[in-house]
Amino acid sequence: MNEKQLKYIAVGLYSAIVIIFVLGIITADIYLFVASTALLILSMPIVLKNPDVIAIPKKLHIGSEVAFEKTFYISNIILFYASIAIITLRNTFPKYAITGYVLLIVIAMNCIIFKVIQKNIEKKYIG
Known part of the structure; x- marks a missing residue:
């Protein structure tokens, strides 16, 4: 998997995390909040192993x-x-x-x- 594909996956994953988090807040559903937190924790190895994926100029x-x-x-x-x-x-x-x-x-x-x-x-x- 090249760096460009990894960037798209990371952006898609973090977008999904934000959407789930916002839906959890709007609906006051603790399970959606927990799911977004779990996804965030599970996605951290992507950033830790490849710090250039989320690099900002x-x-x-x-x-x-x-x-x-x-x-x-x-x-x-x-x-x-x-x-x-x-x-x-x-x-x-x-x-x-x-x-x-x-x-x-x-x-x-x-x-x-x-x-x-x-x-x-x-x-x-x-x-």
């Missing part, structure tokens, strides 16, 4: 890092404004105020974790 890797960082900041800004809106409406909807505060804490923790990981990666690869 360096330019695409850098582009995805930039896209992730922008998406991270945009989603945190949206969550921040949503949490401020929820906190502002605490007199009208008092039972949702805790959700706003929890969102603020999650955003803060998210930013701290992101910066720690970013600094570690910079130290490892740049410095």
Whole structure:
């Protein structure tokens, strides 16, 4: 089996795993979730024996890092404004105020974790 056929098999297998996983979540069926997890575990030797099958070009890797960082900041800004809106409406909807505060804490923790990981990666690869 050549590398191109192996790539098609891996893409098809992972697509099936994702479809089974999503169906399991939509239908709330634990057996589909377990089946997708089992398929994922059984497919791991393919990737471990042939790491070039799922290799990503360096330019695409850098582009995805930039896209992730922008998406991270945009989603945190949206969550921040949503949490401020929820906190502002605490007199009208008092039972949702805790959700706003929890969102603020999650955003803060998210930013701290992101910066720690970013600094570690910079130290490892740049410095």
